[in-house]
Amino acid sequence: MAPQREWLEKDFYKDLGVASDASSDEIRKSYRKLARELHPDANPNDSAAEDRFKRVSEAHSVLSDPEKRKEYDETRAAFAGGRFRGGSGFGGGGTTYTSGGGGDFNIGDLFGNAGAGDAGGGLGDLFGDLFGGGGGRGSRPSTSTSRPRRGNDLESETTLSFRDAALGTTVSLALTSPSPCTKCHGSGAKPGTSPRVCPTCNGSGFVSRNQGAFGFSEPCQDCQGTGSRIDDPCDDCSGSGVLVRTRTINVRVPAGVEDGQRIRLAGQGEAGMRGAPSGDLYVVVHVRPDKIFTRTGNDLKVQLPLTISEMVLGATISVPTLDGTVGVKIPANTSDGRTLRVRGRGVPKRSGGAGDLLVTVKVAVPPKLDDEAVEAMKKYAEAEKASGFDPRAGWGA
Structure with a gap:
Protein backbone atom coordinates (compact mmCIF):
# COMPACT_ATOMS: atom_id res chain seq x y z
CA MET A 1 0.00 0.00 0.00
CA ALA A 2 1.32 3.38 -0.87
CA PRO A 3 2.56 5.27 2.21
CA GLN A 4 0.46 8.34 1.32
CA ARG A 5 -2.68 6.46 2.32
CA GLU A 6 -1.37 6.03 5.85
CA TRP A 7 -0.24 9.66 6.04
CA LEU A 8 -3.86 10.84 5.97
CA GLU A 9 -4.39 9.36 9.44
CA LYS A 10 -1.12 10.59 10.98
CA ASP A 11 0.09 13.96 12.22
CA PHE A 12 3.89 13.71 12.10
CA TYR A 13 4.36 17.29 13.30
CA LYS A 14 2.32 16.54 16.41
CA ASP A 15 4.25 13.31 17.01
CA LEU A 16 7.53 15.29 17.04
CA GLY A 17 6.05 18.22 18.95
CA VAL A 18 6.99 20.83 16.33
CA ALA A 19 5.09 23.35 14.24
CA SER A 20 4.22 22.58 10.62
CA ASP A 21 6.70 25.24 9.50
CA ALA A 22 9.54 23.95 11.72
CA SER A 23 13.04 24.11 10.28
CA SER A 24 15.15 21.03 9.57
CA ASP A 25 17.28 21.78 12.65
CA GLU A 26 14.20 22.03 14.88
CA ILE A 27 12.90 18.71 13.56
CA ARG A 28 16.27 17.01 14.07
CA LYS A 29 16.73 18.38 17.62
CA SER A 30 13.20 17.39 18.66
CA TYR A 31 13.65 13.89 17.24
CA ARG A 32 16.95 13.30 19.02
CA LYS A 33 15.48 14.48 22.33
CA LEU A 34 12.41 12.27 22.03
CA ALA A 35 14.40 9.28 20.73
CA ARG A 36 16.63 9.39 23.83
CA GLU A 37 13.64 9.67 26.16
CA LEU A 38 11.57 6.95 24.47
CA HIS A 39 14.29 4.50 23.47
CA PRO A 40 13.41 0.91 24.50
CA ASP A 41 16.70 0.65 26.42
CA ALA A 42 15.56 3.54 28.63
CA ASN A 43 12.02 2.16 28.99
CA PRO A 44 12.21 -1.62 29.38
CA ASN A 45 8.86 -3.45 29.19
CA ASP A 46 7.02 -0.17 28.47
CA SER A 47 4.84 -0.89 25.42
CA ALA A 48 3.45 2.66 25.35
CA ALA A 49 6.95 4.17 25.15
CA GLU A 50 7.92 1.62 22.51
CA ASP A 51 4.88 2.50 20.39
CA ARG A 52 5.61 6.21 20.72
CA PHE A 53 9.26 5.55 19.81
CA LYS A 54 8.09 3.92 16.56
CA ARG A 55 5.77 6.84 15.75
CA VAL A 56 8.51 9.38 16.41
CA SER A 57 10.96 7.42 14.23
CA GLU A 58 8.46 7.25 11.37
CA ALA A 59 7.68 10.97 11.67
CA HIS A 60 11.37 11.83 11.53
CA SER A 61 11.99 9.58 8.54
CA VAL A 62 9.38 11.54 6.56
CA LEU A 63 9.92 15.10 7.80
CA SER A 64 13.74 14.92 7.64
CA ASP A 65 13.57 14.11 3.91
CA PRO A 66 12.69 17.28 1.92
CA GLU A 67 10.98 15.33 -0.87
CA LYS A 68 8.96 13.13 1.49
CA ARG A 69 8.02 16.13 3.62
CA LYS A 70 6.80 18.06 0.58
CA GLU A 71 4.74 15.07 -0.54
CA TYR A 72 3.33 14.62 2.97
CA ASP A 73 2.37 18.30 3.26
CA GLU A 74 0.71 18.27 -0.16
CA THR A 75 -1.19 15.08 0.66
CA ARG A 76 -2.48 16.46 3.96
CA ALA A 77 -3.41 19.78 2.37
CA ALA A 78 -5.29 18.15 -0.51
CA PHE A 79 -7.25 15.94 1.87
CA ALA A 80 -7.54 18.26 4.88
CA GLY A 81 -9.66 16.83 7.65
CA GLY A 82 -9.57 13.32 6.18
CA ARG A 83 -12.65 13.93 4.00
CA PHE A 84 -11.36 11.48 1.38
CA ARG A 85 -9.84 8.74 3.49
CA GLY A 86 -7.49 6.72 1.34
CA GLY A 87 -9.40 7.81 -1.78
CA SER A 88 -8.44 6.14 -5.00
CA GLY A 89 -10.86 8.04 -7.22
CA PHE A 90 -14.47 8.68 -8.03
CA GLY A 91 -16.79 6.40 -9.91
CA GLY A 92 -18.75 8.94 -11.96
CA GLY A 93 -16.85 8.20 -15.20
CA GLY A 94 -18.50 10.58 -17.70
CA THR A 95 -21.94 10.84 -16.04
CA THR A 96 -23.56 14.28 -16.24
CA TYR A 97 -25.20 15.91 -13.21
CA THR A 98 -27.10 19.14 -12.70
CA SER A 99 -25.52 21.71 -10.39
CA GLY A 100 -27.38 23.88 -7.96
CA GLY A 101 -26.94 26.84 -10.30
CA GLY A 102 -28.83 25.12 -13.11
CA GLY A 103 -25.80 24.37 -15.30
CA ASP A 104 -24.62 20.90 -16.29
CA PHE A 105 -21.18 19.56 -15.45
CA ASN A 106 -19.43 16.32 -16.21
CA ILE A 107 -17.73 14.34 -13.45
CA GLY A 108 -15.28 13.03 -16.01
CA ASP A 109 -14.24 16.60 -16.88
CA LEU A 110 -13.73 17.50 -13.23
CA PHE A 111 -11.58 14.50 -12.40
CA GLY A 112 -9.65 14.19 -15.66
CA ASN A 113 -11.58 11.39 -17.38
CA ALA A 114 -9.83 10.57 -20.64
CA GLY A 115 -11.62 11.58 -23.80
CA ALA A 116 -11.06 12.99 -27.23
CA GLY A 117 -8.40 15.64 -27.02
CA ASP A 118 -7.83 15.07 -23.27
CA ALA A 119 -4.34 16.21 -22.45
CA GLY A 120 -4.28 14.73 -18.95
CA GLY A 121 -4.44 16.97 -15.90
CA GLY A 122 -7.50 17.42 -13.73
CA LEU A 123 -7.84 16.19 -10.16
CA GLY A 124 -7.61 12.61 -11.40
CA ASP A 125 -3.91 13.19 -12.13
CA LEU A 126 -3.49 14.65 -8.66
CA PHE A 127 -5.03 11.53 -7.15
CA GLY A 128 -2.81 9.36 -9.32
CA ASP A 129 0.30 11.22 -8.14
CA LEU A 130 -0.76 11.02 -4.51
CA PHE A 131 -1.81 7.39 -4.41
CA GLY A 132 0.13 5.72 -7.16
CA GLY A 133 -2.92 5.04 -9.34
CA GLY A 134 -2.14 4.32 -12.95
CA GLY A 135 -2.66 7.63 -14.76
CA GLY A 136 -5.14 8.99 -12.21
CA ARG A 137 -8.64 8.60 -13.61
CA GLY A 138 -10.01 7.15 -10.40
CA SER A 139 -9.02 3.57 -11.16
CA ARG A 140 -8.35 1.04 -8.41
CA PRO A 141 -4.70 0.15 -7.99
CA SER A 142 -4.02 -3.40 -9.09
CA THR A 143 -3.11 -6.18 -6.69
CA SER A 144 0.43 -6.23 -8.08
CA THR A 145 1.07 -2.67 -6.85
CA SER A 146 0.03 -3.39 -3.26
CA ARG A 147 2.84 -4.29 -0.93
CA PRO A 148 3.63 -4.03 2.79
CA ARG A 149 5.11 -0.77 3.97
CA ARG A 150 8.87 -0.26 3.83
CA GLY A 151 10.60 0.13 7.18
CA ASN A 152 11.51 3.55 8.54
CA ASP A 153 14.96 5.05 8.18
CA LEU A 154 17.06 5.22 11.34
CA GLU A 155 19.80 7.58 12.46
CA SER A 156 22.74 6.89 14.75
CA GLU A 157 25.93 8.72 15.72
CA THR A 158 29.58 7.87 16.22
CA THR A 159 32.59 9.90 17.34
CA LEU A 160 36.02 9.34 15.80
CA SER A 161 39.51 10.61 16.41
CA PHE A 162 40.89 13.03 13.83
CA ARG A 163 43.28 10.41 12.45
CA ASP A 164 40.64 7.66 12.18
CA ALA A 165 38.34 10.03 10.31
CA ALA A 166 41.15 11.04 7.94
CA LEU A 167 42.47 7.53 7.28
CA GLY A 168 39.20 5.58 7.52
CA THR A 169 38.23 2.93 10.04
CA THR A 170 35.55 0.38 10.99
CA VAL A 171 33.32 0.98 14.01
CA SER A 172 30.76 -1.26 15.71
CA LEU A 173 27.35 0.17 16.54
CA ALA A 174 24.76 -1.41 18.84
CA LEU A 175 21.23 -0.58 17.64
CA THR A 176 17.95 -1.32 19.39
CA SER A 177 15.22 -1.10 16.76
CA PRO A 178 12.49 -3.08 15.01
CA SER A 179 14.26 -5.88 13.11
CA PRO A 180 13.08 -8.87 11.06
CA CYS A 181 11.82 -11.72 13.23
CA THR A 182 14.45 -14.46 13.18
CA LYS A 183 11.88 -17.24 13.64
CA CYS A 184 9.57 -16.48 10.67
CA HIS A 185 12.20 -14.51 8.70
CA GLY A 186 9.90 -11.49 8.56
CA SER A 187 6.87 -13.16 6.95
CA GLY A 188 4.74 -13.01 10.12
CA ALA A 189 3.49 -16.55 9.55
CA LYS A 190 4.33 -19.55 11.71
CA PRO A 191 7.25 -21.52 10.24
CA GLY A 192 5.92 -24.03 7.73
CA THR A 193 2.96 -21.83 6.77
CA SER A 194 2.52 -18.80 4.51
CA PRO A 195 0.25 -15.73 4.38
CA ARG A 196 -2.70 -16.01 1.97
CA VAL A 197 -4.41 -13.42 -0.21
CA CYS A 198 -7.11 -11.55 1.70
CA PRO A 199 -10.50 -12.73 0.32
CA THR A 200 -12.25 -9.48 1.29
CA CYS A 201 -10.12 -7.16 -0.88
CA ASN A 202 -8.63 -9.81 -3.20
CA GLY A 203 -5.16 -8.73 -2.18
CA SER A 204 -5.54 -5.06 -3.15
CA GLY A 205 -5.43 -3.85 0.44
CA PHE A 206 -8.53 -1.68 0.15
CA VAL A 207 -12.27 -1.94 -0.35
CA SER A 208 -14.72 0.37 -2.10
CA ARG A 209 -17.99 1.78 -0.87
CA ASN A 210 -20.56 4.09 -2.40
CA GLN A 211 -22.00 7.25 -0.92
CA GLY A 212 -24.62 8.73 -3.18
CA ALA A 213 -23.19 9.32 -6.63
CA PHE A 214 -19.59 8.98 -5.47
CA GLY A 215 -17.38 5.99 -4.85
CA PHE A 216 -14.76 5.90 -2.10
CA SER A 217 -11.98 3.50 -1.24
CA GLU A 218 -10.54 2.82 2.20
CA PRO A 219 -8.10 0.37 3.78
CA CYS A 220 -9.44 -3.15 4.16
CA GLN A 221 -10.22 -3.75 7.82
CA ASP A 222 -9.82 -7.52 7.58
CA CYS A 223 -6.17 -7.37 6.53
CA GLN A 224 -5.34 -3.87 7.83
CA GLY A 225 -4.54 -2.79 4.30
CA THR A 226 -1.74 -5.32 3.73
CA GLY A 227 -3.60 -7.41 1.16
CA SER A 228 -2.81 -10.69 2.94
CA ARG A 229 -4.15 -12.73 5.86
CA ILE A 230 -2.15 -14.84 8.30
CA ASP A 231 -4.07 -17.80 9.67
CA ASP A 232 -1.25 -19.09 11.88
CA PRO A 233 0.77 -16.12 13.14
CA CYS A 234 4.34 -16.54 14.32
CA ASP A 235 4.50 -17.05 18.10
CA ASP A 236 7.49 -14.74 18.51
CA CYS A 237 6.31 -11.65 16.60
CA SER A 238 2.51 -12.23 16.74
CA GLY A 239 2.27 -12.01 12.97
CA SER A 240 4.00 -8.65 12.44
CA GLY A 241 7.24 -10.14 11.13
CA VAL A 242 9.12 -7.63 13.28
CA LEU A 243 10.68 -7.69 16.75
CA VAL A 244 12.47 -4.96 18.67
CA ARG A 245 15.92 -6.29 19.42
CA THR A 246 19.49 -5.13 19.87
CA ARG A 247 21.90 -5.91 17.06
CA THR A 248 25.49 -4.99 16.36
CA ILE A 249 26.58 -3.84 12.92
CA ASN A 250 30.03 -2.95 11.64
CA VAL A 251 30.21 0.35 9.79
CA ARG A 252 33.06 1.00 7.40
CA VAL A 253 33.90 4.71 7.62
CA PRO A 254 35.66 5.83 4.43
CA ALA A 255 38.90 7.80 4.56
CA GLY A 256 38.49 11.56 4.55
CA VAL A 257 35.10 11.73 6.27
CA GLU A 258 34.44 15.16 7.80
CA ASP A 259 32.72 16.28 11.00
CA GLY A 260 28.92 16.21 10.63
CA GLN A 261 28.94 14.03 7.52
CA ARG A 262 26.29 11.29 7.20
CA ILE A 263 27.03 7.77 6.00
CA ARG A 264 24.11 5.84 4.46
CA LEU A 265 23.83 2.09 4.97
CA ALA A 266 21.11 0.81 2.67
CA GLY A 267 18.72 -1.71 4.21
CA GLN A 268 20.14 -1.43 7.74
CA GLY A 269 17.26 0.64 9.13
CA GLU A 270 13.97 -0.42 10.69
CA ALA A 271 12.51 -3.64 9.33
CA GLY A 272 9.41 -3.46 7.14
CA MET A 273 6.22 -5.22 8.17
CA ARG A 274 5.72 -8.81 6.97
CA GLY A 275 8.88 -9.05 4.92
CA ALA A 276 8.75 -5.58 3.33
CA PRO A 277 12.14 -3.96 2.61
CA SER A 278 13.98 -2.43 5.55
CA GLY A 279 14.68 1.28 5.73
CA ASP A 280 18.16 2.77 5.62
CA LEU A 281 20.52 3.63 8.45
CA TYR A 282 22.22 7.04 8.49
CA VAL A 283 25.29 7.36 10.70
CA VAL A 284 26.28 10.91 11.64
CA VAL A 285 30.05 11.17 12.17
CA HIS A 286 31.52 13.52 14.76
CA VAL A 287 35.29 14.16 14.68
CA ARG A 288 37.30 15.08 17.77
CA PRO A 289 39.83 17.91 17.30
CA ASP A 290 43.51 16.90 17.12
CA LYS A 291 46.31 18.50 19.14
CA ILE A 292 48.57 18.78 16.12
Missing part, protein backbone atom coordinates in the same frame (compact mmCIF):
# COMPACT_ATOMS: atom_id res chain seq x y z
CA PHE A 293 46.56 18.67 12.91
CA THR A 294 43.76 20.64 11.31
CA ARG A 295 42.49 20.28 7.76
CA THR A 296 41.11 22.25 4.87
CA GLY A 297 39.44 19.89 2.42
CA ASN A 298 42.04 17.18 1.77
CA ASP A 299 44.99 19.33 2.82
CA LEU A 300 46.48 18.61 6.23
CA LYS A 301 47.76 21.62 8.19
CA VAL A 302 50.34 21.70 10.98
CA GLN A 303 52.27 24.46 12.79
CA LEU A 304 56.01 23.86 13.16
CA PRO A 305 57.80 25.69 16.00
CA LEU A 306 61.39 26.70 15.15
CA THR A 307 64.20 28.42 16.99
CA ILE A 308 65.56 31.71 15.71
CA SER A 309 68.79 30.02 14.66
CA GLU A 310 66.92 27.34 12.68
CA MET A 311 64.97 29.99 10.82
CA VAL A 312 68.07 32.09 10.13
CA LEU A 313 70.53 29.33 9.31
CA GLY A 314 68.10 26.80 7.85
CA ALA A 315 67.59 23.19 8.94
CA THR A 316 65.88 19.90 8.09
CA ILE A 317 63.15 19.08 10.63
CA SER A 318 61.18 15.86 11.13
CA VAL A 319 57.46 16.73 10.86
CA PRO A 320 54.60 14.37 11.91
CA THR A 321 52.09 13.12 9.34
CA LEU A 322 49.01 10.90 9.63
CA ASP A 323 51.08 7.74 9.12
CA GLY A 324 54.59 8.61 10.35
CA THR A 325 56.97 11.51 9.83
CA VAL A 326 58.53 13.34 6.90
CA GLY A 327 61.71 15.45 6.73
CA VAL A 328 60.99 19.07 5.79
CA LYS A 329 63.86 21.31 4.68
CA ILE A 330 63.68 24.80 6.16
CA PRO A 331 65.49 27.26 3.86
CA ALA A 332 67.90 29.78 5.43
CA ASN A 333 66.36 33.13 6.35
CA THR A 334 62.81 31.72 6.52
CA SER A 335 60.39 34.30 7.90
CA ASP A 336 57.92 33.61 10.68
CA GLY A 337 54.50 32.46 9.36
CA ARG A 338 55.79 31.09 6.06
CA THR A 339 53.94 27.98 4.83
CA LEU A 340 55.81 25.14 3.15
CA ARG A 341 53.94 22.55 1.06
CA VAL A 342 54.74 18.82 1.08
CA ARG A 343 52.93 17.13 -1.81
CA GLY A 344 50.80 14.03 -1.25
CA ARG A 345 51.13 13.77 2.54
CA GLY A 346 47.67 15.07 3.42
CA VAL A 347 44.25 13.41 3.76
CA PRO A 348 43.53 10.49 1.37
CA LYS A 349 41.12 11.30 -1.47
CA ARG A 350 38.24 9.03 -2.47
CA SER A 351 39.34 9.32 -6.08
CA GLY A 352 42.88 8.18 -5.18
CA GLY A 353 45.99 9.96 -4.02
CA ALA A 354 46.02 12.42 -1.15
CA GLY A 355 46.02 16.11 -0.40
CA ASP A 356 49.10 18.05 0.67
CA LEU A 357 50.74 18.69 4.02
CA LEU A 358 50.90 22.43 4.73
CA VAL A 359 53.64 23.27 7.25
CA THR A 360 53.48 26.76 8.73
CA VAL A 361 56.64 27.79 10.62
CA LYS A 362 56.38 29.72 13.84
CA VAL A 363 59.29 31.15 15.79
CA ALA A 364 59.58 29.82 19.35
CA VAL A 365 61.21 32.18 21.89
CA PRO A 366 62.93 30.48 24.84
CA PRO A 367 61.33 31.45 28.17
CA LYS A 368 64.76 31.82 29.80
CA LEU A 369 68.43 31.95 28.72
CA ASP A 370 71.57 31.33 30.78
CA ASP A 371 74.29 33.98 30.99
CA GLU A 372 76.32 32.49 28.15
CA ALA A 373 73.33 32.47 25.82
CA VAL A 374 72.41 36.03 26.79
CA GLU A 375 75.94 37.23 25.93
CA ALA A 376 75.78 35.41 22.63
CA MET A 377 72.46 37.07 21.82
CA LYS A 378 73.89 40.47 22.63
CA LYS A 379 76.77 39.89 20.23
CA TYR A 380 74.30 38.71 17.59
CA ALA A 381 72.17 41.83 18.10
CA GLU A 382 75.23 44.04 17.62
CA ALA A 383 76.22 42.18 14.45
CA GLU A 384 72.63 42.39 13.19
CA LYS A 385 72.57 46.15 13.74
CA ALA A 386 75.97 46.59 12.13
CA SER A 387 74.73 44.78 9.01
CA GLY A 388 72.09 47.48 8.55
CA PHE A 389 69.10 45.17 9.08
CA ASP A 390 66.07 47.09 10.38
CA PRO A 391 62.89 44.97 10.81
CA ARG A 392 60.80 48.14 11.11
CA ALA A 393 62.15 50.01 8.10
CA GLY A 394 59.24 51.82 6.49
CA TRP A 395 56.90 50.53 9.16
CA GLY A 396 54.27 53.05 10.24
CA ALA A 397 55.37 55.58 7.59
